[in-house]
Amino acid sequence: MAPKDRATKDRANSERDERFWLTRRMKSLRARLIFLLSVTLLPLAALALVDAWFGYRYYRDASLSPASIGEAARFLLFSNAATALVMWLAALVATGWGVGRLVTRPLRRIRRGILAYSENDERARIRNIGELPEEIRALAESFNRMADALAARDAALMKAVARQKALTREVHHRVRNNLQIVNSLMSLQSRKAETAAESAIFSEVQRRVTALGLVHGAIYQGDDLSSVKLDLLLNDLCAATEQSLRNSGTPALLSVTADRLTASASLAVPLAFLITEIIGEIVFHRDGSPVASDIRIALRGSGAGAVLTIEGARPLFPEPAGADSGSLSLIDGLVRQLGGRQTIAPDRSGISVMVPNLNTAGR
Known part of the structure; x- marks a missing residue:
């Protein structure tokens, strides 16, 4: 999935989380899970109380034969077992849903952001983290701070390198210009030479100065200053x-x-x-x-x-x-x-x- 598609999906999930009333009330992951389980088990506990109350009324008001008492006991046994099973299944479903929504999905968002950053997407960040549980939000904020710090450091380094290159080019450019001036002065001075030997000395020095100037010119004109x-x-x-x-x-x-x-x-x-x-x-x-x-x-x-x-x-x-x-x-x-x-x-x-x-x- 492209980084832009990931960001759009994360933003949509975050908007759904904001509409979910539970995420607006509680920031702690532990509090959210406890509250979720309590809300899930409360109706089932009420159902168990109602079932027990009707059983009590039934035994109190009815004259039962021994056979009826056995049948009633079996009914209560199966009723309580069914209630316990329903409560267990409801708790399992609620826990799975809560962990998926409150833990797995936020961690998956963080994982996508880290993977995108590791694939040289320097702009990758974990977006819309305001409604995440505070423990996971702290992790996402730490990653974002790290990525921002690295981006700022890289920008400073690139700026320093660019400045250093510019200064180095300027130094080599000035050196070459100065050598050209020296060469021109020697050329003027060589005109005053009285013998061929003196003129040859000037020419020899000029060739060496020219060679040095060409090296400096090749350095500052090239892409790699080293x-x-x-x-x-x-x-x-x-x-x-x-x-x-x-x-x-x-x-x-x-x-x-x-x-x-x-x-x-x-x-x-x-x-x-x-x-x-x-x-x-x-x-x-x-x-x-x-x-x-x-x-x-x-x-x-x-x-x-x-x-x-x-x-x-x-x-x-x-x-x-x-x-x-x-x-x-x-x-x-x-x-x-x-x-x-x-x-x-x-x-x-x-x-x-x-x-x-x-x-x-x-x-």
Whole structure:
């Protein structure tokens, strides 16, 4: 039965109870049952008295033979037995009717209300309880108070969560805006660079700031503030990096293939930095001069994590003998921060990083 139908039925039963004169006089369940039994047995007791009186008159006024006396005794025996049986049956019927009306029906209403509430009907309440026996009414009122308290608490929690989400979005939005301002200031300052090396330093810092800003943007633009959609982040990151390289005169082409994965912000930031550093290592020589490159980036789910693969047309890192290992040290540090492990291709044209603790179940 639908909750609306249950409420209509309960309201009709309550209106019938209000018309029943007994429920308007007595509130206690015990008093109602005692009064009901008394009212039921009183006419039967009167009938027994009348029967005894007529028997007395009969014996007093009649001259009976021994046979008649025996017949009269049997009559009185059967009469009294029948009266007792009728009284017992009447008491049984009255008790059953009274318990059903005063106990079973109210408890059934309470049960329906509790079942409706347990089936995620948060508006379910036990209605029209004013005419219930006070013991059962106390139970119904306790349930209604509990449901109201839970509803108020849930509403307060939802309001607090909504406010917290709004504040968190605002924080990430402001951080991204501030990072964009910093990026713009560095872009203006880079115009004063006198050498290509100085300009390359500004470009490198700008790419890192852009990566951080994109992570904050992905957080506040997403539905879940506790995670970042990595496929969208990688596409935005590579598009911004490609545009930055094009503006600096480096025609690099970045292609992205990513599964629908998510990660916490604490993992998304070092992952974005890692991709930015590897792209920079592929594109720029050690002296800072750019090299046109086609770079392929893939992020594939694998078990409880994912595998990040980046491949380019030139060796990623310089040969270990007598070479500067600054870039490799930074990449090693980012991989450790992610809790992953890296594998460099034998020809040093690509790198694979196993990143654990990512949500690979899709969205």
